[in-house]
Amino acid sequence: xxxxxxxxxxxxxxxxxxxxxxxxxxxxxxxxxxxxxxxxxxxxxxxxxxxxxxxxxxxxxxxxxxxxxxxxxxxxxxxxxxxxxxxxxxxxxxxxxxxxxxxxxxxxxxxxxxxxxxxxxxxxxxxxxxxxxxxxxxxxxxxxxxxxxxxxxxxxxxxx
Amino acid sequence: xxxxxxxxxxxxxxxxxxxxxxxxxxxxxxxxxxxxxxxxxxxxxxxxxxxxxxxxxxxxxxxxxxxxxxxxxxxxxxxxxxxxxxxxxxxxxxxxxxxxxxxxxxxxxxxxxxxxxxxxxxxxxxxxxxxxxxxxxxxxxxxxxxxxxxxxxxxxxxxxxxxxxxxxxxxxxxxxxxxxxxxxxxxxxxxxxxxxxxxxxxxxxxxxxxxxxxxxxxxxxxxxxxxxxxxxxxxxxxxxxxxxxxxxxxxxxxxxxxxxxxxxxxxxxxxxxxxxxxxxxxxxxxxxxxxxxxxxxxxxxxxxxxxxxxxxxxxxxxxxxxxxxxxxxxxxxxxxxxxxxxxxxxxxxxxxxxxxxxxxxxxxxxxxxxxxxxxxxxxxxxxxxxxxxxxxxxxxxxxxxxxxxxxxxxxxxxxxxxxxxxxxxxxxxxxxxxxxxxxxxxxxxxxxxxxxxxxxxxxxxxxxxxxxxxxxxxxxxxxxxxxxxxxxxxxxxxxxxxxxxxxxxxxxxxxxxxxxxxxxxxxxxxxxxxxxxxxxxxxxxxxxxxxxxxxxxxxxxxxxxxxxxxxxxxxxxxxxxxxxxxxxxxxxxxxxxxxxxxxxxxxxxxxxxxxxxxxxxxxxxxxxxxxxxxxxxxxxxxxxxxxxxxxxxxxxxxxxxxxxxxxxxxxxxxxxxxxxxxxxxxxxxxxxxxxxxxxxxxxxxxxxxxxxxxx
Numbered sequence: 001x002x003x004x005x006x007x008x009x010x011x012x013x014x015x016x017x018x019x020x021x022x023x024x025x026x027x028x029x030x031x032x033x034x035x036x037x038x039x040x041x042x043x044x045x046x047x048x049x050x051x052x053x054x055x056x057x058x059x060x061x062x063x064x065x066x067x068x069x070x071x072x073x074x075x076x077x078x079x080x081x082x083x084x085x086x087x088x089x090x091x092x093x094x095x096x097x098x099x100x101x102x103x104x105x106x107x108x109x110x111x112x113x114x115x116x117x118x119x120x121x122x123x124x125x126x127x128x129x130x131x132x133x134x135x136x137x138x139x140x141x142x143x144x145x146x147x148x149x150x151x152x153x154x155x156x157x158x159x160x
Numbered sequence: 161x162x163x164x165x166x167x168x169x170x171x172x173x174x175x176x177x178x179x180x181x182x183x184x185x186x187x188x189x190x191x192x193x194x195x196x197x198x199x200x201x202x203x204x205x206x207x208x209x210x211x212x213x214x215x216x217x218x219x220x221x222x223x224x225x226x227x228x229x230x231x232x233x234x235x236x237x238x239x240x241x242x243x244x245x246x247x248x249x250x251x252x253x254x255x256x257x258x259x260x261x262x263x264x265x266x267x268x269x270x271x272x273x274x275x276x277x278x279x280x281x282x283x284x285x286x287x288x289x290x291x292x293x294x295x296x297x298x299x300x301x302x303x304x305x306x307x308x309x310x311x312x313x314x315x316x317x318x319x320x321x322x323x324x325x326x327x328x329x330x331x332x333x334x335x336x337x338x339x340x341x342x343x344x345x346x347x348x349x350x351x352x353x354x355x356x357x358x359x360x361x362x363x364x365x366x367x368x369x370x371x372x373x374x375x376x377x378x379x380x381x382x383x384x385x386x387x388x389x390x391x392x393x394x395x396x397x398x399x400x401x402x403x404x405x406x407x408x409x410x411x412x413x414x415x416x417x418x419x420x421x422x423x424x425x426x427x428x429x430x431x432x433x434x435x436x437x438x439x440x441x442x443x444x445x446x447x448x449x450x451x452x453x454x455x456x457x458x459x460x461x462x463x464x465x466x467x468x469x470x471x472x473x474x475x476x477x478x479x480x481x482x483x484x485x486x487x488x489x490x491x492x493x494x495x496x497x498x499x500x501x502x503x504x505x506x507x508x509x510x511x512x513x514x515x516x517x518x519x520x521x522x523x524x525x526x527x528x529x530x531x532x533x534x535x536x537x538x539x540x541x542x543x544x545x546x547x548x549x550x551x552x553x554x555x556x557x558x559x560x561x562x563x564x565x566x567x568x569x570x571x572x573x574x575x576x577x578x579x580x581x582x583x584x585x586x587x588x589x590x591x592x593x594x595x596x597x598x599x600x601x602x603x604x605x606x607x608x609x610x611x612x613x614x615x616x617x618x619x620x621x622x623x624x625x626x627x628x629x630x631x632x633x634x635x636x637x638x639x640x641x642x643x644x645x646x647x648x649x650x651x652x653x654x655x656x657x658x659x660x661x662x663x664x665x666x667x668x669x670x671x672x673x674x675x676x677x678x679x680x681x682x683x684x685x686x687x688x689x690x691x692x693x694x695x696x697x698x699x700x701x702x703x704x705x706x707x708x709x710x711x712x713x714x715x716x717x718x719x720x721x722x723x724x725x726x727x728x729x730x731x732x733x734x735x736x737x738x739x740x741x742x743x744x745x746x747x748x749x750x751x752x753x754x755x756x757x758x759x760x761x762x763x764x765x766x767x768x769x770x771x772x773x774x775x776x777x778x779x780x781x782x783x784x785x786x787x788x789x790x791x792x793x794x795x796x797x798x799x800x801x802x803x804x805x806x807x808x809x810x811x812x813x814x815x816x817x818x819x820x821x822x823x824x825x826x827x828x829x830x831x832x833x834x835x836x837x838x839x840x841x842x843x844x845x846x847x848x849x850x851x852x853x854x855x856x857x858x859x860x861x862x863x864x865x866x867x868x869x870x871x
Binding site: 016017020021024027028029031032033034035036037038039040041043044046073074075077078082085086089090093094095096097098099100101102105123124125127128129130131132133134135136137138139140141 | 356422425497551583785792812819
């Protein structure tokens with residue numbers, strides 16, 4: 001059954017079962033492999049993407065449930081150059097193996113979109129859905145604070 | 161340091177207009193090459209006219225930062241512009257073999273320490289040739305020229321050229337017979353914090369892991385494997401699966417039944433719809449509970465004597481007290497973020513030649529050989545592409561090439577490339593675990609609390625992987641007593657015994673291998689001894705380590721960092737531990753608070769001595785990583801088997817530490833100048849006992865088995 005999908009601003013028609021997780025449509029049908037498979041049960045956050053700017057686990061989001069909402073993946077984030085989160089991640093040398101980082105970056109972007117200046121507790125609460133087996137958690141905390149500063153500097157008017 | 165001319169080769173892997181220098185990192189299987197034989201280089205420096213310096217290396221990047229630290233060493237001696245240095249992954253060749261084993265291997269925390277000398281020499285040699293080329297062009301004396309940041313300059317005239325501009329001419333220079341390496345005070349890059357080179361790829365989703373390869377006409381496979389270790393397919397009905405959308409083929413392979421489909425999801429769904437009768441091969445009754453009972457029984461009986469330095473019983477008879485304790489650890493899965501996977505294209509099946517393999521691996525040589533054997537080609541006809549590894553931790557040093565072998569069977573004879581992907585449950589239940597192990601230890605102390613004699617009996621399985629490396633265990637496996645023969649505490653008699661047991665549960669090396677349990681046992685035991693003797697555990701250790709200044713310096717460092725001895729709130733405690741592993745020594749202090757049955761690790765202080773830190777930032781990151789990895793096991797990690805089946809499957813029941821439980825970690829580095837040690841693993845062993853000892857300090861409960869659970 002063909003379904004219409006808007007991913008990173010582009011329209012796609014995909015012919016898959018309606019219960020297919022968005023993750024596999026992105027990775028196998030559309031070839032957007034930046035979004036990762038980690039657990040398949042919304043436990044690890046490696047598959048995090050945005051639906052209308054909100055972070056969701058694409059491994060547990062049926063493609064038929066996406067509807068008209070705009071899907072943004074890690075590939076769609078940096079179209080206009082690296083974001084504050086991505087720059088902060090590089091500055092703070094966050095990544096190690098890197099496999100979870102697409103999901104971490106997407107989760108951090110969604111956090112900062114609603115809470116431009118999160119506390120450590122806010123960060124722990126929002127980011128505890130994303131597992132990193134390399135254990136770079138304290139660098140993630142630091143990088144989110146740094147991203148908040150970078151974003152504020154990018155946009156001094158503070159327009160949310 | 162002398163270097164022989166024949167160790168270098170110009171022009172291999174040539175690129176037009178570029179300077180290319182191949183060099184040798186000494187490894188097994190090449191030492192035999194005699195004078196006059198064809199020289200095969202095993203790593204390359206390539207400098208192209210655009211001034212880009214590329215280091216071609218054979219090590220796999222799995223987070224441990226080799227893609228940054230190895231080129232860093234070359235760039236230092238080369239005086240390259242660090243902004244223009246990149247690394248490129250090599251193919252598979254005997255020339256790239258590990259210095260320890262006749263194969264390519266990224267493991268044993270070995271990459272930097274085994275490449276260090278050769279990479280420096282290579283960088284210095286290339287630099288000399290670039291300078292010589294500029295000197296010739298200018299009619300100047302090479303000795304009067306300088307090189308820095310990728311440029312050769314003539315201070316007398318103010319002229320300068322980039323390395324790229326002089327690369328083609330440098331390629332025509334003779335390779336110098338000897339070169340002078342920098343003294344440490346001349347280092348500009350090494351020894352200073354250097355950020356990773358692969359960050360941008362990894363924060364933009366562009367890094368290609370094994371699961372991300374998408375060759376043309378790719379098909380996807382999932383495999384149903386026996387639910388019981390050692391089991392096999394008895395019969396199966398593929399009817400329902402074959403009728404499902406996107407399913408292309410169902411086929412039996414040695415490890416189970418494979419479904420090939422046009423997407424991963426369709427392959428997994430159809431795989432789950434297979435109707436299979438399994439032959440449990442008598443293993444349907446295996447249980448870890450039963451194994452534990454057997455281990456405890458064996459622990460009470462004399463085992464194989466590995467080391468006997470004296471009469472323990474005689475020492476015990478005259479001792480003030482004998483501490484006796486049993487320490488137990490479970491099977492552990494590696495749980496890499498990227499589930500296992502491998503993509504294979506049997507090109508020969510559709511009129512081409514040989515095959516192509518794409519995977520994240522720490523052992524290219526054996527994986528390629530296994531794929532070749534299964535597909536029916538010579539290894540040289542199989543092109544293996546090493547992808548970024550979404551975690552390795554030893555699991556992707558798959559001694560028996562399980563996931564590559566299976567993917568090769570799946571793709572054999574098929575006209576398209578097939579990506580065989582494991583689900584998280586497949587990965588968790590796929591075996592290859594850190595062995596379940598028990599230590600029964602007795603420590604005889606004199607009236608002053610000093611050890612007179614130590615007797616340790618270990619019960620456990622060998623690590624299957626060592627058999628493949630030619631180290632078939634007879635009565636014990638070295639990993640069962642890893643570090644104990646050379647343990648540093650002043651103990652006149654150390655006797656070691658083992659019971660080697662077998663089970664159908666498969667085992668493998670897991671980040672820091674045997675140290676994961678030997679350090680836990682040793683550092684908990686000596687903590688218990690300190691408390692029994694009424695001596696502060698930090699002072700007790702210092703008192704027994706007088707002959708080992710590196711250990712003393714590290715303990716003093718974490719003592720100072722952690723404010724050891726300060727007043728702490730009720731229910732909060734500090735615990736210390738120290739372990740030498742992989743050539744490095746690491747001390748850690750953990751601060752833990754307990755509330756009811758809840759254990760919170762609030763902070764960890766770590767001091768590491770790897771001899772010399774090539775990249776201090778990278779070293780601190782490896783310590784942080786090793787600590788969190790160990791902490792997941794200390795607090796949660798446990799694979800249990802019941803009715804022959806693994807009881808855990810995913811991150812909901814095989815829990816790992818998340819950000820809200822992750823302690824702040826402070827790392828100090830001591831550059832003692834000792835021979836260089838490793839970084840990827842040594843941060844892990846001390847965290848188990850440091851946390852356990854802190855739990856004791858906080859609660860008075862001595863926990864001798866992991867994962868830690870308060871009564």
